[in-house]
Amino acid sequence: MKRGAVNPAPVDMAVKIGKMHLQNPIILASGTFGYGREYEDFIDISNIGALVVKGTTLEKRNGNPPPRIVETPAGMLNAIGLENPGIEVFLNEHLPYLRERGVAVIANIAGNTVEEYAAIASLIERQTGIVGIELNISCPNVKKGGLQFGTDPEMVYQVVDAVKGETSLPVIPKLSPNVTDIVEIAKAAEAGGADALSMINTLMGMAVDIEKRKPVLGNIFGGLSGPAIKPVALRMVYQVYREVNLPIIGGGGIMNYIDALEFIMVGATAVSIGTANFISPCIARDILEDLKGYLRQHKLGSIRELVGAAVQE
């Protein structure tokens, strides 16, 4: 698609997700864009809808032993292990930088217990610059024998409900695809008071080194991302859009504006760009411009007209 045409017709890219008003539907996914600073030489993030920062826990975490990543066909596995400096360092050292840039920040939080999620949420509540909280519920619940929060509807309900009790910010659980019925989980999040849903997180997988006869990743299992997971992600967004009345931030393997449109047409109000950032640091800007081009080409006034356009009755 042609970019940078002379005096292009204005198109309305603004979207609303719960109480969040974003200038456009492009969201940089957690864990793929650090705290924004890492990419400052390549892209002006103030033009992007929102940045979801690296998953943050109450205390600092050092992460998993290497190897932490491995490439697989049309994708990659990662097992970073939530390495992050802890919520205090994020608020004191990284948030001021992002505030200066004028980008809408969505905090991504993770914990080992419901209480930890609630505690981080209450610390974030008092901060300007943060427009929403994304809940990483693909974490083991230490009080429930390490079962992931995101795989049990009751635990999803509890963690969303607890965080809602601590904050007036929109709360957006990021759903794990590693479940039998994604709709059941989405409904539990809705019942807990979620303002929107983010989906999908990575698909659990692994790779084997046949010379060493060992799993490649230090953590054995890792999360699959990239174009390989797009069909699964689209299917899940479609299913949830039909059954749950919450705005959806959709993503999984988006590499270009066509992929982004597919997610919007199955019901995503906004799209998250993840792994593609590693390949092309300006990809979010390019996708945004190409989406505008699509709207002009099809004489559409607003990106919102396309949300759910491909969903069948």
Added chain:
Amino acid sequence: MPFLENGLVVGHTRVSEDIYELEFITPRIASECHPGQFVHIRPSLSSYHPLLRRPLSLYDVDKRLGSITVLYKVVGKGTHLLTRVRTKDYVDVMGPLGRGFTLPGTHKNVLLVGGGVGIAPLVYLARVLREEKCKVQVLHGTENQKQMVAFDKLRQIGVEFMPATADGSAGFKGLVTDLLYKKIDPAEIDFIYACGPEPMMELVAAFADQHGIPGEVSLEEHMACGVGACLGCARKLKAEDEEYVKVCKDGPVFSMDKVKLYKKINGR
């Protein structure tokens, strides 16, 4: 600062059985290059397999022409795809990235030890060291004479070159580290740089430590983003460390005395 630039390929040569030299024009990136840094290259613009960029050391840089040359060995799908790039094609290049070598100052006696294609970053380093009026000795170890691919460039740069081959087809017969321990007088060396397999660098670092010579090594790790965002290329510098450094951002160059190198290939 780093840039994203489309580089016009002006040269792509198979210099040995599975070793290639690729030269492209990226004036903005070239103007910022420092020895030891790397460029992150997409092996193919259209393929999703492999998906990620490939980090390649700066083998040579011509700031006047705005060109960068990388040296790579075909080891997997990504480098195999890269071999298909032709002159007049464009390659998608990100860089320069990472923390490069520390220069020791002018008129120093410097020793560079390279193993295999690990010679690559040492060649551009040798060029800059010569500009700094340093006396540069280069030891390069390979399997055989055919793999001694940097010889012409190093001769043109003006270094004292000592090859070591496993089969004895060029120079010293044996390991480059044996050559180092047998032939190099540590009293004449102010600074050592090494790049190659870790067991080789481990022996070079031991030599440096034994004689109190400061030095640096360049490490390798699988990377995704190359800018410190994905936290994929994590490594503990010493076994007892709690925190991981990121090879892409904190390195790839590290001081020899700060890192515990592996004695075995992929020593984990």
